[in-house]
Amino acid sequence: MNIKPCAHCGGEGYLYLPTCKPKDPYNPRDRLFPWVYCKSCYTEVPGQDEDYQGQTAVDNWNRRYHEIPEITQSMIDAYMKVGRHSSLKGEKLARARLLAVFSVLCSK
């Protein structure tokens, strides 16, 4: 199974399969569903109960990765342009740059 990089940090995702079957005695450490876990930022994405191959967790994990917008040159240009000729600093500069990038994103 192809597990894409983490949607939050780009780290490697690891697939964990269910640790029990439906009729096993209750153990609070067991999980009946598979999940993909990022060892860099601790993000977890679950799959469906009783999916012993883990495909549902991988599908959910990989779908999140596709939700990240591609960073384009026009977004980088907008970011770099803000603040070049003004006295914005710190958080105000960061907000102005983020707004510039968002407006490029929303104009697609």
Ligand SMILES: [Zn+2]
């Ligand atoms: Zn991560």
